[in-house]
Amino acid sequence: MKPVPVKQSRTIRTSLVLPPDTNHHGTIFGGKVMAYIDEVAAIASMRHSRSPVVTASIDSVDFLSPVKEGDIINVEAFVTWTGRTSMEVYVKVMSEKGPGGEKQLTATSFVTMVAIDKDGRPIPVPPVLPETEEEKELNRTAVERQRQRKQRKAK
Template identity: 55%
Template sequence: MEAKKASESLSVTSVHVLPNDTNNHGTFFGGKLMMHVDNIAAIAATRHARSLVVTASIDSVDFLRPIHAGSAVCLEAFVTWAHHTSMEVFVKIVEENLRTGARHLCTTCFLTFVALDNAGKPQPVPGVVPESEEERFLFDSAEDRYLRRKNRRKDTKTFIDKLTLEKPWRN
């Protein structure tokens, strides 16, 4: 399977932040933002794999700047690295004040997607060829993130098993 350029998966969208999208502080609901993040990342992963994909994980998201009502939020996503059947997708979230044109990076995050065949089973994905400095930086550090996610997943399974066994309403 031939590797693909990271730029081939690039997906970009903008969302106008309206009052019904905000909390009592007049800033974008985090959950609504995460819906858009997952959606744009899924498009990037699908472009890379050219198959069905499913979200396997979302790394931590630190909201560094609020996104205000009346602004636009621009989301950019692309596949940074691929393992056998999984892909790491990087998402950059930028707020734009539509009246002044000022733009600020609000947060970034990584998501992991798994490619699926028509039977719903994991299938191989192409490798990634980074070209830009940013793509190379993300590609070069991806395997470390992959190993941290793998350990976190193992810890989560152990944690869930303990919780499930101690719940009196479960048999």
């Protein structure tokens, strides 16, 4: 299979944090952020594989800064590495204090997605073609993350 450039999978979701999205502290529910992470990772991996996908795992999600009501949240994802049927997707969540305001890293995560056929069976995916320095570094370090995932699963 021909390698697919990372830019083909890059997906960004931008949303305004509204009152129903927040908890009693006025910050976005962690579960809402996790749902955004899963959704955007799925879209990125579908763009890469050109097939339906399922979530196989989500590595830890570290919440680094709060996102408050009225903030803008940006969730960006792209495929960093592929196995035979699986894709590692890097997801970065940024918050913005109003239009043009200060931007902060809110969370990061790695999600593993598996491409499937119409019967739900795993199918092969093309390799990744990293182009930027960030993409190349994430691709280079992916094998170690994959090893750690397999080790966690074995326990």
